[in-house]
Amino acid sequence: MYNERILQYEHETMGKEIRDLLYRYQGNIWLDSVGRSFDDREIYRIIVGNRTAEKKILFTGAIHGREYMTAKLLVKQTEHFLQYMCEGGNEDFDVAVHVIPMVNPDGAALCHRGIEGIRKKELKEKLLKIKEKEDFVRWKSNARGVDLNRNFDAFWKEYSCEKQKPSAEKYKGAYPESEVETKALTRLTRKEKFQATISYHSSGEVIYWDFGQQGKLREDTKKLAKVIGDTTGYEIIDGWDKIAPAGYKDWALLEMKIPSVTIEIGKGDSPLSENEFPEIWEKNKDIWKNILRIM
Numbered sequence: 001m002y003n004e005r006i007l008q009y010e011h012e013t014m015g016k017e018i019r020d021l022l023y024r025y026q027g028n029i030w031l032d033s034v035g036r037s038f039d040d041r042e043i044y045r046i047i048v049g050n051r052t053a054e055k056k057i058l059f060t061g062a063i064h065g066r067e068y069m070t071a072k073l074l075v076k077q078t079e080h081f082l083q084y085m086c087e088g089g090n091e092d093f094d095v096a097v098h099v100i101p102m103v104n105p106d107g108a109a110l111c112h113r114g115i116e117g118i119r120k121k122e123l124k125e126k127l128l129k130i131k132e133k134e135d136f137v138r139w140k141s142n143a144r145g146v147d148l149n150r151n152f153d154a155f156w157k158e159y160s161c162e163k164q165k166p167s168a169e170k171y172k173g174a175y176p177e178s179e180v181e182t183k184a185l186t187r188l189t190r191k192e193k194f195q196a197t198i199s200y201h202s203s204g205e206v207i208y209w210d211f212g213q214q215g216k217l218r219e220d221t222k223k224l225a226k227v228i229g230d231t232t233g234y235e236i237i238d239g240w241d242k243i244a245p246a247g248y249k250d251w252a253l254l255e256m257k258i259p260s261v262t263i264e265i266g267k268g269d270s271p272l273s274e275n276e277f278p279e280i281w282e283k284n285k286d287i288w289k290n291i292l293r294i295m
């Protein structure tokens with residue numbers, strides 16, 4: 001059962017693809033790490049475009065383990081952008097584009113390889129105790145059973161999550177930013193002060209932008225959502241009272257006042273079938289250019 005999924009997008013596969021881009025586009029792409037996951041995997045950050053530009057945007061993916069197709073999409077978008085910039089595009093985007101394609105590599109490893117995807121003994125033992133299902137194919141949390149996208153300080157306290165203890169999903173953690181993966185994102189965001197952030201998730205073909213923000217922040221976020229909606233055809237969701245808080249986008253909006261949007265790709269249940277990727281790619285391939293044009 002896992003074999004088929006191994007052919008999909010693992011952290012190692014992603015690392016190889018990124019290193020290939022580094023080789024092919026030397027001087028136009030930079031790679032580092034913003035931290036290491038609990039099971040000791042690099043949380044890669046790529047920068048393309050004008051690295052020293054004042055304007056900066058952040059794209060993130062796979063904060064939920066089973067949504068690893070978003071990592072594949074982001075690396076392909078990176079390649080597409082490099083091709084455009086280095087081989088013919090005559091637009092000059094004065095923007096530094098930061099990409100963290102896989103925020104939660106341990107969660108993805110659990111989906112791909114089950115418990116064998118985790119290397120540290122103490123994590124494995126704990127995971128075997130907390131798992132409720134037969135396998136880990138649909139695991140969303142990190143290797144400690146915390147749903148990273150409920151671990152940010154944006155109505156975290158008020159949010160009564162469905163799970164009160166470590167779990168495959170929907171457990172918010174002991175306190176905000178309790179997880180190294182969450183911390184990696186907040187630390188980077190506080191340092192870089194992006195002009196926009198885009199969080200890729202799956203699935204549902206919808207765009208979330210509304211966290212009750214007001215004034216210019218509201219207008220700017222709405223504008224961002226509209227460009228994404230026009231490009232992808234995904235539905236823009238207004239209102240936020242029914243949406244669970246404490247996600248990265250929520251924190252970036254509430255605490256950092258950065259226009260921030262979540263894009264949910266794909267139609268089926270996550271992990272999405274590879275068969276969906278060509279359509280997802282068609283809908284999302286021009287997102288970067290279209291966003292950068294309005295920045």
Ligand SMILES: [Zn+2]
Nearest residue numbers: 064067201202
């Ligand atoms: Zn998600």
